[in-house]
Amino acid sequence: MLQYPKNVVIVTHFKPDADALGSSLGLYWFLKRKGHNVKVITPSDYPTFLEWMPGNEEVLALKPNNKKVSEQANKTIENADIIFCLDFSRLSRINDVEESVGASKAVKVIIDHHLNPENFASYSIHDSSSASTAGLVYGLIKQMKETHHIDSNIATCLYAGLMTDTGSFRHSNTRSEEFIIAAELFKFGANPSLIAKLIYDTNTIERLRLIGYVLHEKLVIIPELHTAYMIITDDELRKLGSQTGDSEGIVNYGLSIEGIKLSVLLHEKKDEIKLSFRSTGDFSVNDLANQYFDGGGHKNAAGGTSKDTLENTLQKLLAILTKFAPQLKN
Ligand code: 5GP
Ligand code: MN
Numbered sequence: 001m002l003q004y005p006k007n008v009v010i011v012t013h014f015k016p017d018a019d020a021l022g023s024s025l026g027l028y029w030f031l032k033r034k035g036h037n038v039k040v041i042t043p044s045d046y047p048t049f050l051e052w053m054p055g056n057e058e059v060l061a062l063k064p065n066n067k068k069v070s071e072q073a074n075k076t077i078e079n080a081d082i083i084f085c086l087d088f089s090r091l092s093r094i095n096d097v098e099e100s101v102g103a104s105k106a107v108k109v110i111i112d113h114h115l116n117p118e119n120f121a122s123y124s125i126h127d128s129s130s131a132s133t134a135g136l137v138y139g140l141i142k143q144m145k146e147t148h149h150i151d152s153n154i155a156t157c158l159y160a161g162l163m164t165d166t167g168s169f170r171h172s173n174t175r176s177e178e179f180i181i182a183a184e185l186f187k188f189g190a191n192p193s194l195i196a197k198l199i200y201d202t203n204t205i206e207r208l209r210l211i212g213y214v215l216h217e218k219l220v221i222i223p224e225l226h227t228a229y230m231i232i233t234d235d236e237l238r239k240l241g242s243q244t245g246d247s248e249g250i251v252n253y254g255l256s257i258e259g260i261k262l263s264v265l266l267h268e269k270k271d272e273i274k275l276s277f278r279s280t281g282d283f284s285v286n287d288l289a290n291q292y293f294d295g296g297g298h299k300n301a302a303g304g305t306s307k308d309t310l311e312n313t314l315q316k317l318l319a320i321l322t323k324f325a326p327q328l329k330n
Contacts, residue, residue, distance in 0.1 A: 009083045077104055087114075162185070206242055
């Protein structure tokens with residue numbers, strides 16, 4: 001399939017995180033080295049702390065109300081021979097390019113690790129036991145016996161995805177395989193301390209103040225359910241001068257409190273509420289997000305949406321938590 005130069009599109013999910021963008025750019029550099037004509041398309045913008053990644057300038061990122069970029073993306077998708085779908089396996093995750101990717105006659109290849117995949121591709125490299133999509137891209141290159149093509153650009157992008165999706169090798173999705181991949185990427189030129197610095201220690205003062213504000217004013221604890229939740233609105237973010245990605249990761253602070261098993265962030269946006277869930281142990285937020293909030297993800301990290309009002313969404317969430325009380329209490 002990849003023997004001759006092809007027009008390849010790599011698409012990843014809406015509001016890409018470091019694994020989405022890192023796995024896409026890692027694959028991008030690899031396929032370019034193999035002589036293909038490659039374009040990475042993201043259905044939205046992404047946080048500035050990812051813009052340092054090699055290849056960032058080449059990404060076609062859709063913007064709201066920018067018809068020219070959308071047209072260019074749709075045209076590129078239309079002309080593709082192969083479309084790689086990275087770090088998602090449900091078409092609804094790619095928003096404004098869902099229609100063109102869905103309708104495309106190109107060979108579609110999913111590379112992903114999320115639970116409950118949809119079957120829309122001709123080929124699928126899907127493994128929910130892998131902590132990152134970046135690790136799956138590395139596994140593919142290894143399986144093709146092409147690791148000699150891995151340069152520091154590829155290693156850096158893939159390492160960034162692996163590092164963030166394992167929470168810097170702290171989450172329970174970290175297996176011995178993740179450490180082995182990390183060690184091999186290190187040897188191929190990834191610089192762990194530099195990558196960690198570029199992702200975690202490039203906060204703006206506005207983001208730090210946002211974290212301080214949310215933790216001080218917005219964090220609610222329900223001790224008997226071992227649950228923490230926080231509500232933020234677009235209005236508040238605007239007032240605090242926040243940018244895309246500034247609220248990312250804040251939900252994890254809830255889980256850092258001793259005894260907390262479930263942390264939820266409700267983010268009120270213009271026409272919907274985005275929910276982020278994190279859990280520890282056996283409590284599956286994938287099931288919760290999937291059953292009640294039209295979402296999903298992984299067992300201990302998932303997201304969903306609500307089209308209802310903030311008040312009703314919170315009431316719904318609290319009612320659901322009461323239902324899950326037996327699991328949350330012990
Ligand atoms: P986050 O809370 O950081 O936005 O997302 C946590 C995990 O859940 C990520 O792996 C992300 O891809 C997934 N996720 C977030 N939102 C959604 C959603 O609306 N639907 C699905 N299926 N997965 C989501
Ligand atoms: Mn991922």
